[in-house]
Amino acid sequence: MRYAEDGTPLVLRRFVEGALEHEDHFDADGERIRRExxxxxxxxxxxxxxxxxxATAREHVFHRRNGGPMYAQTFRPPKRPGGKPQEESVTFFDEDGNVESRQDGTLTPVVHRALDALSGGHPTIVAVEARQADDDVLGYRRDHVRTVFVAHNSHLRSTSSSLDDLRSTFRKLFRHLDTMGAMVFLTDSQRAEAEALVGRRDNVWVMPHAAPGAATHTEVERDPRLVIMMGRLASQKRTDHxxxxxxxxLEQHPDARLEIYxxxxxxxxxxxLIEELGVRHAVSLEGFTNQPGREYxxxxxxxxxxRFEGAPMVFVEALRQECPIVSYDIRYGPADIVDHGVNGFLVPDGDIPGLAQRTAQVLGDPELAASLRAGCAGVDGRFGQEAFAARWFELFRALDADMPDSVRR
Incomplete structure (x- = not known):
C-alpha cells in the first residue's frame, strides 16, 4: 500500500505466490478509480x-500481449442496489491502439471475432454446452462453421410441465433450430418430447453420456447391507427423499446403511434432518469422493x-460397477438407462414409500440383488466410450458433408 501525506491510500498492490495479481489506484478522497x-x-x-x-466499474479494457488495448466494454450502473451493471457497448482497437469500431450491446462481437481467429477459415464445429453462451453463438454464421447445442438438462420448466412449457433458454434455442447445425439431447425420451412440440427434425440427435473408463475396483467386497446416493447436495437432487x-x-432392515456422497x-x-429422524447411526453424509467407482x-x-435430469451420469457409472439402481421415473434419463426389473427399479416420481419398498426388497433378497447385478452387463455396448465416440463422429461427418465444397477442399 502507498499513501498520500494525509494518510489517504493511493495504490494497493495484491501479490499471489510472489507475483503481482492486481494494482488498485485511488483518488484524493480514497475512492478506487482504477484496477490493473x-x-x-x-x-x-x-x-x-x-x-x-x-460500486461497479463503468469500463473494462482488455489488453493485447504487448500491453496495448484490444477491446473495451462499457457498462451502465445497476438499475437497483445489488443488481448487475447493464452492458452498454464494445469498442475495438487496432494494433496501434486506435479506435477501430464501436458497437452497442454485449460482448457477442468479441466472441465472434475470437471464433473467427480460432477457426481461421477452416472447417470447424463449435459445440455449445453452457446455456449462458447460447446468445453469443446463435447468431454466429459462417460457411465454414457448423454449431452444435447440447442439452444437459430438461428443456421443460418442471417434471409436470406440458410439452410446450419450456424454460426460456430452450424456447430461444427451439426458435433457431433451422439455423444451427445440430441440437443434441442425451436421451431418446427427451428428443421424442421435444420433437412432439417442434416436429421431426433431421438435425436433432441423441448422444448419451459415456461411462468413464472400464470397470474398476473389482477386488472390493460387496456389502450386502449398504446403499449409496451420489450427487450434489442441492434441491434438484432431493436427497431428503x-x-x-x-x-x-430401517424398519425392515435395522442393520442397513445409507452413505451419501x-x-x-x-x-x-x-x-x-438425519438428526431429527434419529437415523444418525445408519445414514451418513460422506462428502466428496474422488473414487466413485470404489463406492459403487x-x-x-x-x-x-x-427432481429432473438430462441423463444422469451417476446411473451409467453405477451400472458400470454392477451396482443396480432404484430411482424415481422422472424426465429425463432414468427410463432410458434403467431396465425395470433387470438392472434396477423405477418408481413414480415423488413416491417415497415406493423408493423404500424397492430398496428393502433388494436388501432382503440376495438372489434378486445378484440377478440385478448380472443385469448391469451390456452397459459398455450402450454407453461405452467406443459407442460414444462413434455417435459423435457420425454427427461430425454429417456436419462436414453439409459444408460447401469450397470450404471442404
Whole structure:
C-alpha cells in the first residue's frame, strides 16, 4: 500500500505466490478509480475504471500481449442496489491502439471475432454446452462453421410441465433450430418430447453420456447391507427423499446403511434432518469422493431421487460397477438407462414409500440383488466410450458433408 501525506491510500498492490495479481489506484478522497490486473507472466491483461463513489466499474479494457488495448466494454450502473451493471457497448482497437469500431450491446462481437481467429477459415464445429453462451453463438454464421447445442438438462420448466412449457433458454434455442447445425439431447425420451412440440427434425440427435473408463475396483467386497446416493447436495437432487425413504427401509432392515456422497448448499439442512429422524447411526453424509467407482463397487444398491435430469451420469457409472439402481421415473434419463426389473427399479416420481419398498426388497433378497447385478452387463455396448465416440463422429461427418465444397477442399 502507498499513501498520500494525509494518510489517504493511493495504490494497493495484491501479490499471489510472489507475483503481482492486481494494482488498485485511488483518488484524493480514497475512492478506487482504477484496477490493473496482470497474468502469471506479469503482463497487463485488464484495466477496470470506476467513477468515484460507484460500486461497479463503468469500463473494462482488455489488453493485447504487448500491453496495448484490444477491446473495451462499457457498462451502465445497476438499475437497483445489488443488481448487475447493464452492458452498454464494445469498442475495438487496432494494433496501434486506435479506435477501430464501436458497437452497442454485449460482448457477442468479441466472441465472434475470437471464433473467427480460432477457426481461421477452416472447417470447424463449435459445440455449445453452457446455456449462458447460447446468445453469443446463435447468431454466429459462417460457411465454414457448423454449431452444435447440447442439452444437459430438461428443456421443460418442471417434471409436470406440458410439452410446450419450456424454460426460456430452450424456447430461444427451439426458435433457431433451422439455423444451427445440430441440437443434441442425451436421451431418446427427451428428443421424442421435444420433437412432439417442434416436429421431426433431421438435425436433432441423441448422444448419451459415456461411462468413464472400464470397470474398476473389482477386488472390493460387496456389502450386502449398504446403499449409496451420489450427487450434489442441492434441491434438484432431493436427497431428503432418499433419507426419508431409508427411515422406512430401517424398519425392515435395522442393520442397513445409507452413505451419501457429494457436497452442496443443503449439507447442514440434510444433517439436521438425519438428526431429527434419529437415523444418525445408519445414514451418513460422506462428502466428496474422488473414487466413485470404489463406492459403487462396495454397495448393493444406488438410490436416486432427483427432481429432473438430462441423463444422469451417476446411473451409467453405477451400472458400470454392477451396482443396480432404484430411482424415481422422472424426465429425463432414468427410463432410458434403467431396465425395470433387470438392472434396477423405477418408481413414480415423488413416491417415497415406493423408493423404500424397492430398496428393502433388494436388501432382503440376495438372489434378486445378484440377478440385478448380472443385469448391469451390456452397459459398455450402450454407453461405452467406443459407442460414444462413434455417435459423435457420425454427427461430425454429417456436419462436414453439409459444408460447401469450397470450404471442404
Amino acid at each position: 490486473e496482470y497474468d502469471r507472466e506479469g503482463r497487463l491483461r485488464r484495466t477496470m475504471l470506476w467513477d468515484p463513489g460507484e 432418499g433419507i426419508r425413504a431409508f427411515v422406512e427401509v 457429494g457436497e452442496g448448499a443443503r449439507r447442514a439442512e440434510l444433517q439436521q 463397487r462396495r454397495a448393493t444398491l444406488c438410490l436416486q431421487s432427483s
